[in-house]
Amino acid sequence: MARWDLRQRLVMLVMLFTFALGMLAMLHGAPVSGASTMYTADFTALLITIGLLAMIFIGAYLFPKWIGADPLLMTMMNFLCSLGVLVQYSISRGSGLYHALWYAIGSILMVVVSLAVRRVKTLRRWWPHLAILAAMLLIAPLFNTVNGAHAHIPIQRVTDAVTGRSIITLSIQPSEGVKILLIILLADMLSGHSWRPDSVWAMGFAVMCVGLLIAEDDLGTCVLYAMTALLMFFAATGSFTLLFTGVAGGAGSAWLVYQNTGKFRTRVEQWLNPFMRVMDDKGGVGLKGYQIAESLMALAAGGVHGLGYGIRDTFRWVPEYSNDFVFSVVCSQFGAVFALAVLAVYVVILFRGMRIAQRARRRFHALLAIGVTALIGFQTFVIVGGVVNMFPLTGVTMPFISQGGSSMLSCMMLMGILNGVYACADQDEQDARAILGQYSAVRSTFIWTTREVGG
Template sequence: MKKSIRTLQFFIYLFVFIGFLNLALLKSPIDTLAGVFFLVIFLIIWLTTWVLKKYYPMGDRLIFLLAISLCSIGLIMLFRLNKSIATKQLIWLVLGIFLFLFIVLYLKKGLIKFSKYRYPFLAATIIFMSMATFFGVEILGAKNWVKIGPIGFQPSEFGKIFLILYLSTALSDIRSRKQLLEPCAVIGVALGFMVIQRDLGTALIIFAIAVTMVYLSTSKIQYVLISLGLFSAGGLASYAMFSHIRRRVMIWWNPWLYVYNESYQVVQSMYAIAMGGFFGRGLGMGNPEYVAVNESDFIFSVICEEMGLLMGFAILILHFLLFYRSIRSAIHAENNFTKLLTSGLSVMIATQTLVIVGGVTGFIPLTGITLPFVSHGGTSLLISFLALGIIQKVSEGDESEGQ
């Protein structure tokens, strides 16, 4: 295992070096900022792996390396698209790493102590899930952003974390159907706010999290079937009530019919992926300007155009391996609270990946969410590293301390 970790770490360094060297040589004179990016990422990887190895050698260090591999791919592409955005993303990455290390280093007694904060987690869930409904601004058809001066964020990103924390406390000791009423009501309220905000992507993620956690806590397949039925009914109701959702479904069903207006983004995304072929057109050689929102929602498409489907598959494989290592940590958790918490966070990241990749490739209706660890987005990156820190803590096997 130690040898495989060192090998993976070396290849990450090599990939980042080649990527930013390529970007530096594209400019005349040579772009020295690319060298600064490489050095910062190198130091992030070296310092974080050193801390994990020195203080928590029993933890799963592959979790961090898989995530930073995805971040490196995203930063290379963001630097190629827009240096200003890439610089902001690098700053958010540094903040995310500090948050990750803070959780790993300072939760001395494990996570079980948080299982007693059920109702504070419930209150925080409702506050963050509802915030955009009352104070949000509409962007690209969805009212899911809140802006305070120059700063904008998606409250539902924080709401998902608090929902998982709440469900982990509420479902960790389920003994009767009656005990399911409260958590199911909270899930329904959270989904209701997402419908009102027309945030289809987050609704899908919340549903996947909820179904997974309810099934893990009860082992009853009928609850999954009931949930699917209720979600389908809610989806049909949303389709009937909101023109924004009807338009998304219409675009997905036949994008070529609306290629010059409503489905322009999706069609350009599919063209970009097709133009890249298996090996890509070369970093800096594509036309990402034809793809809308290419730094966030459609970054997967422009990566495939310039780095090829090979890199697209690599991103999916890295996310799959990250999910596998995270779920592996959940399986070895020593109590129901941390088992459910780690499972919920793992499903959150995996579902978000599947939803956005499925949307930009035309497999499912498009939803405006970010690709975890890859897309530009400070809130998303911080939440992803917060989740990763908790998963890392569980992998250390210390979660039973303090019981």
């Protein structure tokens, strides 16, 4: 009973948070034209809030019944998604609507993936096809440059009327989809009985993905792939030799990239001296680590309790505040205590993911859960560490909160995998209990039979 009470309490708390934040978003609305000190009520925010509340309820009560999803995981994920949608809405109305749209599509995909995981037992015959698909998806962006990297495929471009420059308004990031393929393929390759030959294929596939990401200059995703693959190998083999070899290889590769890539060297210098004053191209004086410096100032401005939702003064100078630096926005609006609570929610999701991996009866499912958990954990760690200047900044998104359709969809699909593994583990536990019931029934029948015989 205690479990159900806790569920009700948690769902109520998350719904209360979403409702309060949504009401604030509605009151904030948009400035009345010509009067910068007046706000009008925004009923679009009200509609979004109702939708988010419905999603929280469906995730906590209906998805567990329909697809066997984990209610705790769903509630925590919906809390982060609601926060993401409303924070994006505070940044710009279009951004919030865009995020809500991808959240809805991602929820449908999550259900589909969750059901698929319960049915798929092995993908051995599809290994070559999936590996080729992954390679093609990673090679495709090499021919396009977006934001200084070759990680995106532009879908829609507009020409700026003033400058005449071409601006990309919509693009997709194939590496977000390939990370799902990476986890599924590695889990399948490493779960077989003859893991030694299969692990060579797995290693080859992981190295290929990492190599292509280095070629794309997408170092953040490259680090994610490498760490996730390494952890999955360690989970599958239990070999410390392999782990240390992988870490040493990764460190060596990082050194080589540092020596030969100007972009990465610049990132490290910015990380070490973010407030160093340098001359810019136009002869002015700027900060060497402009992005990180602005981010740190936004964090400091938020203080313990934040400046309040919708207050834009503190983060407006932070570059990419809806993508890479969305954690700075959360800190400045809600404060350090709330930001730590958000990080703790990620930790709860990670612990839950590891617990699901422990409960999984099939090796394939266990490795899937480990891979998904590791990926979400590393991604959060890498971006938050970059934003607070713990280590060099890499351009990855914060799961469920950062703006970006590809990121949102991939995160939701990852959660679909976790929920599918959870459902399978639940089913196996129910089977085991049925057997246990049989054992008790057998014992009772035996007593009954011997009594009849004796009588």
